[in-house]
Amino acid sequence: MFNFTSLLGARSSSSASISLLQLEAGINILVDVGWDESFDASLLKSLESHVPSISLILLTHATTSHLGAFAHCCKHFPQFKSIPVYATVPVISLGRALLQDIYATNPIAASTIPQDAFYNPSQAKGPVPNMLHQPPTNEDITEYFNLIRPLKFSQPFEPEASPSSPPLNGLTITAYSAGHSLGGTIWHIQHDLESIVYAVDWNQAKETALLAAAWLSAGGTEVIESLRRPTALICSSRCSQRVMFPREQRDSHLINLIKTTISNGGSVLIPSDSCARSLELAYFLENTWNDEKSGPENTDSLKNASLYFASASAGLTMRHAKSMLEWMDPDIVREFESLGQDNRNQNQQDIKTPFDFKHLRFVEKARQIKKMMAQSGPKVILASDLSLEWGHARTFFDEFCANEQNLVVLSQPITQTPTGRESISHTLWNLWCDDSSLAKANGEIDPDAVVETAGQSISFTHAKMEKLGENETILYQQYLAAERQKQWTIDADKATNLRPGVDDAIDDNASSSSDESEESDDEQQGKVLNVTTNLSSARHKAGLTDAELGIDILIRRKGHYDYDVRGKRGRERMFPIMPPKKAQRSDEYGEIIRPDDYLRAEERENLANDQKAHKSSKEVEMGQKRKWGQLSQTNLTAAIDINGSSKKRKVSGKTQDDGVYTDSGYDTMGNGTEFGDDSDSDDEAPEKPEGPVKVVYETKTITINMRLAHADFSGLHDRRSMQMLIPLIRPRKLVLTGGDPEETMALQAECEKLLDTDTSSGDNASEVFTPAVGETLNASVDTNAWNVKLSDALGNIKWQMVGSLGVYPLSGQLKAMAITLAQPQHQAKRLKGDPASKAITTTSTEVTTDANDAEVETVPVLDVVASTAALSATRVVARPLHVGDVRLSDLRRRMQSMGVGAEFRGEGTLLVNGQVVVRKSAVGKIEVEAVIGLPGFSITDSTFDIVRTRIYESLALISQSS
Template identity: 45%
Template structure:
């Protein structure tokens, strides 16, 4: 069984991607935790419902659309951080810096607490709403250290490395689930996921690029860069289901490919900076920015030697809050890039060693040679003050100096790109270059600034400025014409007065609700020192976590609140679920029909003793004398409201306990906090590095902002009308597949079922029609037999494999006669047997049977029915189909009919390598045809059938009909690549 549900990104203008795969046995796989520039917490509600039942999480790209909500879910969704997450090393490293940049750039990334949750927690919120319309109270955002700790939990994987993941504590067994990552070619470390589970072979390929770029190799469909294959690799060929993105399905590739694209960008930049203009290129801060930074840095290196080039006198900048860390991680991951980058690095390293000598420490930036990402011309900016200074720079005559600024983010809704655009908006010499196509918002969706500029580019209302350069390249720029856009600014302000009380009441409600719902379940946190929940035994057992780490962590439970007053929470039986068996008195029955996961199990945690190197932990309260039992844990039991802090130093303050009752000095608390941070984070010092440039004088302002983020706050919005006179250009640097790539590769992949997600509605439906026609022509079947699905958000697609499989029981005598042969990772055997039905008694265990007999004997006194009959009646009789050996009279008749069977799938590329190693000549002649020694042709049809033809000519190995001919040599090699089962 396999069902697919798109939680975000299907037939939608939103670029966010979230996919849910449910496999046989209740195994659920979440692929991507994406978000968009709106940071709407309402878009995560469906994901929030699925968290308790998820088995594993897979991440594909280090972009906002694929993992922007990861830190939010870890901080505010209980149990989310316990789910195993898998990704490649670049996605982990670059995703960490992306989210640190995101949360440092905009207060809206913290998300606004829904008004419904506040009104349920506090009656006074209704008065606040009536007076202030909306409080816009913010959740506490994760700190930089917390984001680093979340990403430290992700399990790194390498390309082409099959891995059997571990399930989450609440997940059913995975039953041999295998995941494998392949290069997607869109971002550094971007992944095409192959998931194998039983008979299901699923390929998840969202946002991939087959074309080779400056930094990234193409996708691994045909074997990656340098493979030169004409067939899709075996691991990704003929999956039972292919999940593919439709974004770019109607886009035609630029004639001339990558070289033409790069030349178009550089000519557009030269045309603007030669007039003293400023060029703004909005981009992301961790993924596609690497391609742009590499291209522009090497263009400046080349043009710096040309006296007539306008780039020589121009400046190049890259602005992002955490770009220094991003580039340091990038320099350490060159092996994930294209082979040309590795060769460039090795050549520059050898040249530098030859120039400076082996004894020199060598600064690659100062020498004549530099590595691929050792920037000699590109300057990194991480602070607002640095950007303001470079925007005001002029030459000795007071004229503006040409500048090119790469700034985050592409959406222009947050980051430095928004600030730069405001500064350059009034000058027509300036230019903003869009690097991605953006869809138009649907319905009442908010129109972002980048979408507005893209709509202007498509409309071309105020005229187009076309220019042909010396190299013959025609560039087009659109005039803004003084049109106005409305900018909305969000400012973080500390809470005070009634709003602070509302927030504290909401926070208290969430804490109490979390403790109520999680107590008694398999994921509850035990307060006793002698037991520990088995589900959380692998995690840290320290109980001194900071209180701020828990704030707002139960936001997802607020939707399940029934009627709650200000003093006591009342939960209905539906809210408690299966926990009603232990939370309610005189409740002994619970209907589990139609339930899944933990809702079908009795809420009893498996407990075990907690030991250390010296044995079982000692509970001091078990050894108290009678006169000491009146005071336990610093609490005078005779006076419950009076606390004694003599023995509670270093312990966590209870939620109901006031802060002033804890006799702990600020200095002691700070020392504890410092030591805890040093213990919990081994390498967090490297996670938030400073900029590569010298620190600017605006460090104090950043420190003030950081303090504000750690306190309860709200968002205040203001609007501003901005008049635009800048020109708008477009060069496609999205790095996504185009129409030709999709139409060429999908028939070669030959999926049994095709699911299209991740695109606008029109392009998704259009691509579905094209793919259906292509697959019909490839497979030679009717359109009705081709399954192409185009689900919408929330729709469930049943894409199970159309295979009939049965489970049978083999007798011991038959098993002894089987001859097993190994085919790749499998062991197979043929058998001829007789099918019969046998009855299997599922008898209870001896110990359980004895207990039941004693219980029935005690309860059945005076009853006429003996207890032994009751036990015997509880024994189940199950009919199981069984295969047994054939009788001797039937075995002789079937033995003469049986024929040998060849099992396996031989690839022509492998056969070519084998023949070349055996001193034969072998070359491909057309698609699916291999010519060996000029006399033997080997063809492989679409159904997998291998055909061998020979013209019968003699060769150096012997006569054409002899045993040593090429024909028989090829046949022997083919048989060696297959398993012959008799």
């Protein structure tokens, strides 16, 4: 059984992608936790309802549309953090950098609290405002991504299931390169008879830095065996109707646009995402600047322009890229090896990588943007985000609008929009399409067209944060109290992991009540929150009914002393226990130790006397907290050097001026440094309001005068790739998702022509489905399977195990056998006069009643062939054959356990002991070859025999004599 449900992204205008795969025995796999630029929490309601039943989560790309909601779900959805998550190493690292960039630069990323979540909203004067959740901090995001379990390409893996999920029963997942982003994944899921390939946003074309999609074998003529003829192929239809031009033509088009703008004295803005596609663009632009050899007399020389990468996580992204060269194109690896050889020849200690940029400089802070824009000369800026809704690209766009010499290059088609509105980039895309369509007489869009906006006006929605009013603060506190009450109804073992944002807000206030030295606004808010919590306890526990409370009614409601546990299971049969609150606050090193808790009685008295004597001193005593930004006298003295000048270092762990890398900066002493990093001046960005906030939306209209162009760096499959690969893959069921309705329906019509969709033609027929959001599709494999009973003569057969299956060769025949079913007496009397129970027919058995009203079941029974002359003459003896699948990774592990060296050399090739080569072709054929002529090899060497023996041991020999 296999059911597919698209929770977000199918046949819709939203670019977010969330899919639910439901397999046999209650196994539910969630693929991607995406969001769009609206960051609307209501889009995730359907996902929240499925969280308790999810077995595991798979992530495909480090983009907003594929994991943008991951941190939000970990922070606000109960039990979400306990679900195992799997992804490749680049997706984990770049996804963490992406979300840190989003929450640092976009206020609405925290998402608004739903209106129906407030308790008794009539107490507020006026409508309920759009209050924001508490956003996850960088430490929270790091914690969430540390829970993800890394995988490598082309290595089958048996994952673990969540605590609330049934066993996975041999489920296997394998990651293959998708090509769209660094570490982007095509997932192959194998479970029983189901072979599912989940491939959204893949790219078969070769690029500068990224690998291509791993559909084809090494020869490039056949699809690899594990991805061929799957029972279901889930593919994205986004951008599938465009025809992508060759890479050389695309690259030269972008360079020509940049040179033309530079010669006219303008600057170029290229909006892109923070991590996924920006790596390809940054590497391409850096190489282009390195190859530029024109002299200063040429006005269109790239040397006349400065190159920047503007993103709040630019340095972190490039640091990750340096450590993940093995995930990139082989040309990058060869370039790294050549750079390392040059360094050794020049006796240089530092190791250069292809991502140690000379020309590309990083801009991470708001003050750096102002300083950069104040400088004269043309600039080429690669900035996040692609939507122009948030990030540094939004700031640059406001600066670019006034100058008609400037150019904005849209790096990919913007055919999908945030829910309920259009983004700025989508509006610009429509302007470019409307004007560039006039460039050709046949109405097609000219990809080389440059559009002059010439004073056109565009409208967009602007989000602004404001502090909550008095009545709104009370309403927000009641919401937190209601969330705490819901949390108390969860099992004590899971309560500490649920609602981390609310739990931390309440427990921090509870733990800080013992510290009289800190009288901050957060503490005052915590006192009010505790009062609100107590008041809400008397209101039937935030409106929870008796059925919702379940067995917790014994400790939550007064006057209840008994609970019916008959027919209950699990926790409903045990007396509930109130989960204790956190006793200690923790940091990255564990629980915080208070020295006052370990003082002897006489030491406590001495300490109390000292505190009274020095009550007027501002110095913080031992064991007490300091206010934010307050330094002790010892630390203040240590911060000043001998000459009396303080070091240019930020105390809070931000960027340092001594060349040391931190999470928010980049090595300021090497190449590719941050631009204008003045650590002695504070950031001039507007301060965010403290405490709970709300978001206010307003519509703005601006006049644009810059030019528009398009260079397709989307890195997605096009129509030609689909027409080539779909007939080679030949899926039994093709599910199209991840695109707008027009693209999806057009691709469905093309795939029906490419595939034989006539179901009457036999097993080779294929079906194409286009489910909508929320629609459950039954995409199970069409097989004919029956349950049969074995006769007594077959009771002592010896099964040969192939994995978890037993195999036995047999020439037999099926017989019909009648079995009388024994029934309880009271049930027989009840069914005696029921005409509906006279005959019950199933797919494999038949149940009837005899004259005595006893039920007789007819079942198929497998028996040996009768030893008659007629049957013996027609009996066919099957040839022996080997059954099973040889995995090179398992063979390598077996050889290493025997002390024999084995290592992979290329795709599908295993070298054993430097002498024997084992290859596995795309069709699954195993070839074993001995390399003759190597030093130390002799014809009597037993390595070949050992390898052959181990291969045969992993297979089951099926013969009639066995």
